[in-house]
Amino acid sequence: MMRLISIALDKSKVVDWESYPFTVPAVRAINKIEVRSRMLFFVGENGSGKSTLLEAIAGHYGFGPEGGNRNTQFASTETLSSIDPLRKALRLAFSKRTGKGFYLRAESFFNLATYVDNLGVAWAYGGTSLHNQSHGESFFAILENRIESSGLYMMDEPEAALSPQRQLAMLAMLHDIARNSEEIQFIIATHSPILLAYPGAQILSFDDGAIREISYRETQAYQIMNGFMSSPELYLHHLLREDQHSLFSNDVD
Secondary structure, eight states, X not given: OOEEEEXXXXXXXXXXXXXXXXXXXXXXXXXXXXXXXXXXXXXXXXTSSHHHHHHHHHHHHTOOTXXXXXXXXXXXXXXXXXXXXXXXXXXXXXXXOOOOEXXXXXXXXXXXXXXXXXXXXXXGGTSSOGGGSOHHHHHHHHHHHHOOSSEEEEEEOGGGGOOHHHHHHHHHHHHHHHHTOSSEEEEEEOOXXXXXXXXXXXEXXXXXXXXXXXXXXXXXXXXXXXXXXXXXXXXXXXXXXSOHHHHHOOOOO
């Protein structure tokens, strides 16, 4: 069975602890992470290190730094060089490593879509240019056409392009694929309380300067959304303290 079973940091391979990404507390604190589920989520505030580690794992596995599979090797930013020290220091243990999979990175999705068009391989993504679809449609085109029955699939904030309804559809799609194959695994960095609700998922929090496993209801995404939906007036009362008339008035001095 293809599966990532642990993520570790070989501290003897770290050249400079005072340079990025080792200045990120959660990254700096990595020892050994046991992966016990085929659905692994990374959660945490912006800047907590979840996307940083995801990128390094993707690079270690051989995926292109801006998304795609092992054959997609392009970089229009400094992503590769900035993450490279962590990639080199990572130690990933697999029950079996096939090299199959895909890395979907919301931040550089436009660059990936352009790369696909320039190569003339839109046929592998549903037959329509990713640029000629809405953001959500193009994301779903990748999910529907690039996820096979085996491999390691990594996604960085896929909810950025998906409506709540589409996020539910994504959950159903991933579940349908996973239950029909034991040769597939997902690692997803997300803020979505919908995606995080996947049954049996392992959730790792990067907040508070360490990586620790938490339950679904312990995630900030769930707690904030649940609290807001239960009592939006209370939240808005504390958030919007300024006089509303002064915020929207067209009066001039």
